[in-house]
Each structure stands twice: as C-alpha cells, then as structure tokens.
Amino acid sequence: MSWQAELDELAAREAMARAMGGPEKVKRQHDGGRLTVRERIDGLLDDGSFHEVGAIAGKAAYGPDGRLAEFTPSNCVMGRGLVEGRPVVVVGDDFTVRGGSADATIRDKPIMAERMAGELRLPLIRVIEGSGGGGSVKTIETTGRANLPGGVGGTWLYHHTGDNLSRVPVVGLGLGSVAGLGAARLAATHYSVMTKEMSAMFVAGPPVVNALGSQKYTKQELGGWEIQCKAGAIDHAVDTEADAFAAARRFLSYLPSSVFELAERQPCTDDPARVEDSWLSAIPRDIRKPYRARPLLDSIFDAGSVFEMGRLYGRSVITAFARLNGLPVAVIAGDPMFYAGSWTADACAKIIRFVDLADTFHMPVVHLMDCPGFMIGLEAEQRATIRWGVRAMAAINQSSMPWCTVILRNAFGVAGAIHQPAGRYSIRYAWPSARWGSLPLEGGIEAAYRADIEAAADPAAKLAEIEARLQLLRSPLRTAEAFWAEEIIDPRQTRRLLVEFAGYAEKLRGAGQLGRGLRP
Structure with a gap:
C-alpha cells in the first residue's frame, strides 16, 4: 500500500x-515596486538553498465531506x-496576506525561527513588512477581547528578539511599511537596512498619528529613510531590494555564525606593508582645516574592505568593519x-553600540x-552629552578585545582620555600631526593670560608671543620625551603596524558568550 495520496495532498497544500x-x-505587491516574501528569500539566499519550515501552516476551511x-x-515564511x-535562518513577513498583520499568522512560526537561530x-x-504585533483594530471584534501586550507570564517572541543579540548576528531588512512590533524587531538588530522609496518605519503609522494631531504626515515624512537613518534607528538605506540583500550578505561576511565561533581570516592580495606617501600629508597643518x-x-585597510555602518547618525564619528591582511576588525574614526x-550625544550612543557589537563577536578594535x-554649548547640555560620554567611556573600558589606537590629530579633555580602554594594555601610536x-590652546590663552595680555604695550603681539611659546611646548615629541606617549610614528608605517597588531590580536581572541547581554 502506498502513501502517494497523502503526498499528493501535501503537494497541493504546498x-x-x-x-x-x-x-x-x-500583483498589488509588484505594482507597488516590491517583491513578495518568497522572491525576497530567493534573492537573499544562495540559489536553491532554502529549506522551509511550516510551509503548510495556515487557516483552512473544510467542506461537508471533510475535505x-x-x-x-500563514503570513510568516521561515526556514533555513x-x-x-x-547556514542562516531567515524569517519573512508576507504582506500579501492581511498586510503582514500578526492576526493572520501563527505566533509559533516567528518564535521558532528565533529559537532555531539561537x-x-x-x-x-x-x-x-507589516506590523507583526498583536493584530489589527478589527482583532478586538473577531476575538471578542482586547489583547494584553506581553500576555500572561511573558511572551517568548519578545524574549528571543532581545536575547539573540547576545548570541548570533541578527540582520533586519525593512522592505515596506513597518510599524509596531515589526518596527521593534527591525530596530532590535545588529544591522538594519531599509529601501529608500518603498519602505518606512514608525511606532504607529500616519493614520494613527494624523488622527491624534493637527499636522498630517505621509509615510515618508513620518518614518522615511532620511528620518530613521539620521535618528539612528536604521543603519543603512539602499535604492533597491537587491541592494538590501547584498548589504546583508556583506555584513555577515565579517562576523562568525555565533559568539561561540571566531570570524575567519580571508585571503588577502593587498600588500601588508604597503606604503602610501599621501598619508604623510593627509592631516593639514592648519588646524582649522578639516x-x-x-x-x-x-587606503590604510585592505583594499575594498571598509564596510561602514550608521553613516548618517552621530556623524562626527565613523564606525565600520574592515580587514587587515584578511582579518576582520572593528574601526572607529573621527570625522572632522x-x-x-x-x-x-548621538556620536557617543553610536560608539557604545558599536563597541558592544565588536566585543560580542570578538572583533579587535582599531581607533x-x-x-x-x-x-559644547546649550544644545549639548540639553542632550546630556556628558552622560552619554561617560557611558561611552564605560563601554570602552569594559570591552575585552585587543585594541589599537592611532592618534591622528586631536585628543583633548575627557573625550580625549577615552580613546582606549583604561586599566589594561593596548597598543597606541601617534602621528606627528597629533x-x-x-x-585646546585656541580660545583658552586669552583667559589664562588675560592679565599679561592686557598689561602689554601691544596686546596682539603679546598674545602671538605666548601662543608661539606654548605651541613649542605642545609638540608630541616633548610628550614622548617624558614617555607620556609611547611612539610617534611616520604615517607611512601605519598599515604595516596595524597589520602587525592584527596578527597579535588574532591569537588573543576567545570564543564564548559575554557575561552581560547586548542591548539594541
């Protein structure tokens, strides 16, 4: 006896x-310029590699004959x-079924995807794409009761959404309108991407917001890519869904599959000792020139290896992955x-998140x-910049990964003091331009030497004399003379020394989960 009849029914349901x-x-999805969830998964994964779990889960109706x-x-598609x-786990919203709302899905499917990954x-x-929350407004009528967020005894989806950040790389792709829990799941990632023209993200969409206020917003005005990338809620925006898939794939290429592994060194054709004469003049002598x-x-890191994250947020600081002789490293750099x-305050928040990401996945840091x-200024005080600054200090000091700092130009005040972890050894170099x-002397001389300047016959000449004297004392060579700075280097040796650091760091990395969890 064969089970072919059942297999035929299975095929029909699939x-x-x-x-x-x-x-x-x-058709409506395509007319809106968006792919379906299944087309997205096919575009994201290697050809023919998707193994779906729970394909035939959904809501069925049966005739009088029981057929x-x-x-x-279900509007959740998931699998490996x-x-x-x-291998990766992918879970996607199907907007063609009830607009991605959770009342059209089966809650155990996204939960299983999260558990499978972890x-x-x-x-x-x-x-x-969608809300992914407790359902639409109509759900109250269809269920006969209001949904209490979190349920009784907690909700596993909320638990895994945060918990996985401490265990595996998590990527979010916002490829349409994303609201409510969907927005939370997109933000609760290590790396998030949205498409510029077709997607938007918000806690609540325009119909809700517009009903509560006098000003009316479109989706893009309320939660478009420029809003969210500048606010730091989204890391990157791209033109097409294909670009989003490519960004996700590249992000994952720098990381291990989980915190219980280490990212692998990739083959490198770039000369580890490569020298660029342009580095010698990269920093202008005029301190007012950026x-x-x-x-x-x-030019310093392996050719083509720099992968920036969060470019439009906290813009005075650059955060990126890169490679040194093939080894992935986390990079922090000032942007004058x-x-x-x-x-x-935003730059400090950006640094905190990035340093925690590097520490979680055992990536050496180059600063x-x-x-x-x-x-400084009124706005900085209103934003509690010093509070965010000391939080950044704590994140850097608590990091455990090997750290190498190269001081290119400025290092002043409390912020200047936290360019490397305190309390443990790290490698540090300085360029002659440091x-x-x-x-900073600029602006402070007049206050510190006010009496001398005012008493001089020519105050302007006295100011210039004092400034010239102090500038000589400020030379980094004077600091190194007292061993208050370890090494002043020829900028042209930077790549060779950083590659050397990467070699030391590779041996010091250890796999495992940190004792503290990672927050979004």
Missing part, C-alpha cells in the same frame, strides 16, 4: 501556500538556507568634517583618533 495571498494581492475547501497560508555557503547558533535575517577621513580609511570631530573633546591636552 502549492496553495506558495500562492500566498492570491494573484491579485501578489479541504479553502486555505490561507545558505548565504555564501554558510539554539543552532546560526545568523538570523528578519525580512520585515580633512576627509573615509579616503584615508580606504562634522563638528571638527567632537563627540556629540583612528581625532576628537577635540565633547561637543595634538593633545586638557583643553
């Missing part, structure tokens, strides 16, 4: 599931697949094009230091 919300809803008459699949040959120690990719930090990063590189101090102190 075909219904692959039809998603039906031809009209699929299946209707079937609406490969990215560049490495317990099999596999990277997790969330493809998000310079572009990104071309400098691109914004606030001369001063650390704002190309250029910070004249914390941002300048440091408790406070």
